[in-house]
Amino acid sequence: MRIVRLSCGILLFCLVMGGLWGNTVPLQAQIPLPTATPDEDGIIYAEVQVDDSLWAIANRSRIRLDELLRLNNMTEESIIRVGDLLIIGYLTPPATETPMPTVTPTLSPPTPTFTPHPLPETAVCLRAYVDVNQNGIHDLEEKLRPSVAFTIFTENAVVANYVTTGVSEPHCIHLEPGTYQITRSLTQDEHLTTEGNMAIVLHQGDMLDLAFGGYIGPTATPSNTPEPMSLTAAPESTPRLIGGKAITVTAVPAPEHEGDSEANGRASPILSTALSVLVVLMVAGVIFFVVRMRHG
Structure with missing residues (x-):
């Protein structure tokens, strides 16, 4: 009976000690880490802690490791020291309200002078x-x-x-x-x-x-100069x-000379006579051909 009680006591002690051990947290985890806040330029930094690593900083800042390396121009082999400030992001500063410019009255421009319109191309x-x-x-x-x-x-x-x-x-x-x-x-x-x-x-x-x-x-009045x-x-x-x-150039025909007119006048009767003789010969030939055909 005494042995049973001893066993139960040992078991109870183990359970109590196990529960206390599971609730213990490392000292480093119990110390709250500084909150990353942007500076006046809108740059957000994360401070390197004891036993910190690039992976841990990226995980804690909720960004990817390659993004952390790009922001700080680093590689995975880069060495960090406690107290270093690493850029983990940028905060766009709120837009400041731009004051409206003061309207300054200006003098009326001088009366424009007449400028001819450019001539058309064609x-x-x-x-x-x-x-x-x-x-x-x-x-x-x-x-x-x-x-x-x-x-x-x-x-x-x-x-x-x-x-x-x-x-x-x-x-x-x-x-x-x-x-x-x-x-x-x-x-x-x-x-x-x-x-x-x-x-x-x-x-x-x-x-x-x-x-x-x-x-x-x-x-x-026309002059004697040839036109x-x-x-x-x-x-x-x-x-x-x-x-x-x-x-458009149209030439005016030159007048005929008197000599040419006389020559044409002499040539016209000769041409008419020749045509008359030719007609008579043709008619005589036709009559001769008809008479011959009848007597043939």
Whole structure:
């Protein structure tokens, strides 16, 4: 009986001692570790403790080991010492409210000066002028002519219309590359010194400046100087580019000489006589052939 009591006492003692031993915690674990907080720059550090390792610091900071190594530019073989501060993350600082800029009143800008619009890439520029000296050239002292109506058209349709002001010319009109006819209006008693109808050919990037001259008054007295071959516009012909203008050249036929007329007059009766003889011979041949067939 005494032995049983002794055994029970020993068993009870073992159970009590085992429970106390299981509840004991190492001294290091009982010491609370410092909490990692960000500094003024938002960098979060973890301080190396006694018997600490990179694995333990990464596990305690809840980040991966490779992330810890990357943040501190280290490898797994790097040596750490107690008290070292290792970066375990960054804290984005809260956005500070930016004060609204103070609106400073500014003086009104100066009145903008007139800037001409850039000319279109492909265009024809039109102007009409009073050709005082009637030389077909727009001289500097010759004024622009207002109220002249221009029409630009193709073989299919009218493309543009413009009436001159006598101030804002030359007036440039944007056109697509192609072939066009340009004609201008003519007032009573007005005589043209340039072509009033022109055919032009525009290529990409062409800028044609066309000046149309004329004057009001009696027709100028022709001089003894031989007149140059006249140039007239013909829509059905192929225009050629002459002096920056595309116009159609049509030659005026030269008059016949008197000698040529007389020679032609003498040749006409001879030709008529020859044709008459030929006709008579042909008729006689036919009659002879018919008579022979009957008597044959």
